[in-house]
Amino acid sequence: MGTMTSDAPERHHPDKRPTLAAVAALAGVSVSTASLAFSGSGPVSAATRERVLAAAEQLQYAGPDPRARSLRQGRSGIIAAVLEETVLQAFRDPVMIAFLDGIAQEIAASGHSLLLVPVIGDGPTAIETAPMDAVVLMGCSPHVGRSIELTRRRSIPIVSLGSTPFDDVLSVTLDDRPATAELARHLYDLGHRRIAAVTLPLEESRARGPLTPEWEARATISTTVERLAGARTVFPELTGLVAAGSLVDEGLLAGRELLGRPDRPTAIIAQSDLLAAGVIRAAQELGLQVPADVSVVGFDGIRLDNVIAHDLTTMVQPAAEQGATAGRMVLDMLEDVQPEAARFTSEFHLGNTTAPPPAE
């Protein structure tokens, strides 16, 4: 440890910052007047304000301490985004990024800022100690339960974004199931009958492997399950591989395996655009033409122009809008306005990665 003054046992930045009281004293006014001079919200004569500001300048006063202010007002101006993954993982997923950006954009207007709170493992996380006014759960499963339970007791606004509604948490959802059904129908109509899926992870563990009924039964990530269910409305027997994340490389791995089989599928339903891009890469590696030899569909509608040459057939989800909506919802709740759950609809985008199956 560095230098510590004897009677200031708190390791801390040494120099004592001036307080509002000091400024008030120097300006020859009361603390409350000084406070008003800063917040500008009350009636203070121009002359007094001048004096106060001058005194502040002289003392190098930095303005009201946010900690004290937030205790007093019961507000910190912080909205937390709870991630059930590492920050890096979140940043690698374009959909998550769009969510975060939507939230940040929306809440910035009212002076709020965004706190990233990863809850991995079960050690105590910042979610229990951070001074936040509201929480947006980002694609969290009900398994973050303990953390959330505590948050709920704090009775601060909570909105869930990107997962199936659980408990009675207000949510922003997507039409994953019908949307995927639409993609499946599209493939069916083109004549495809031998289909395989490349799914998002089933659980927080993000394990990779063949999709089995047993494993599926233990799934905790609702998006994955919902999209699968949607596809099954058209292809009840659908099976495939579970990827370890929404990553091009994961799609590549899965694509190699699926397309390398003797009875390779004529079409692949990837549960994200990045996975789909990987599958297309794999096809190219194997000398297969997309869509002539194999059709591929994705999900999300992120702009992939720079990753693959193809225009991917996919369902476009309004990710930034969903984020913004979640942001608006928590802000509303902070204003005691009770918002309603929001459900968004994805839109079918016909690209050039689907065609009738090749003749036998």
Added chain:
Amino acid sequence: MGTMTSDAPERHHPDKRPTLAAVAALAGVSVSTASLAFSGSGPVSAATRERVLAAAEQLQYAGPDPRARSLRQGRSGIIAAVLEETVLQAFRDPVMIAFLDGIAQEIAASGHSLLLVPVIGDGPTAIETAPMDAVVLMGCSPHVGRSIELTRRRSIPIVSLGSTPFDDVLSVTLDDRPATAELARHLYDLGHRRIAAVTLPLEESRARGPLTPEWEARATISTTVERLAGARTVFPELTGLVAAGSLVDEGLLAGRELLGRPDRPTAIIAQSDLLAAGVIRAAQELGLQVPADVSVVGFDGIRLDNVIAHDLTTMVQPAAEQGATAGRMVLDMLEDVQPEAARFTSEFHLGNTTAPPPAE
């Protein structure tokens, strides 16, 4: 503003949360004892602790209020990352993401979490009101001055990451200049004499356009200037185009223009890997082979496997490490340990995007 009830002036979540005092009362102990029971830091008999926790459970007490706790302790557990851009822009830049991830990773270990604070425009931002313990400036120019000035008065730890040191802010820097010189030297040694640069933005405005001496003189983004200076040590006359950001699309635009010229350069120095990827795309569009017809080098060393087929010749910078270092530095300062400025070195990576210039 929303509705405000008359006798409950605080718009807020209505239900009053129980306080530690309430819990203590129910448990029949004093507040201080209850406090100890929670923090576990003092001598409390097991029996008493039990009773306190039971009382808490009964009252649905969520634990000490983070706001009050942070006022009392003078710590909020929040580290701010100040972005001189929008959250979306930051998220699109792989280097920025690696920085953020490095910081998040490092500070999470001690229970801190990361607050994203964009400072765009000059309106008052969260930087003045957020209860943060320390700040990491992410590639900020000295022009965020006003905001920073206030922060400094608060005398909380500040570290600057990814920009030239300014004032006396402690910094984590990269060897941009010699590193770029190394790339330039590489091209020179291969025989290249007609070179063009595709640079990162010169100013916060992120304007796009031809690089002119006048404009360059007004540049505020140090990374851009430094890398340019490095290249000029080998190619003093170097000129080129300024991109509007580190994006593949921007590289594509610049590449089209530079490579479409009759006296097109035989090599292009792009100031980021994403820009380089765009340039390579442009070359492909124009039917040029890389590196046979044109050599391209980048900067950063992000893994581009999924964007272009080439293995880019570039300087690899340890971005996540730099972030982690910045994180560690602010944590150290919070412990009154005075760290030293850190300077990182990039490493030359020879890919397959450079070769001798084509014969005339």
Added chain:
DNA sequence: CTGTTAGCGCATTCAC
């Protein structure tokens, strides 16, 4: 317009 009075909810001395 300005000063006075009260806490916000908690952690930490120090006596007992």
Added chain:
DNA sequence: GTGAATGCGCTAACAG
């Protein structure tokens, strides 16, 4: 081991 007191720094009533 436990309890009583004391502010952290500020804002919001209310009185003057």
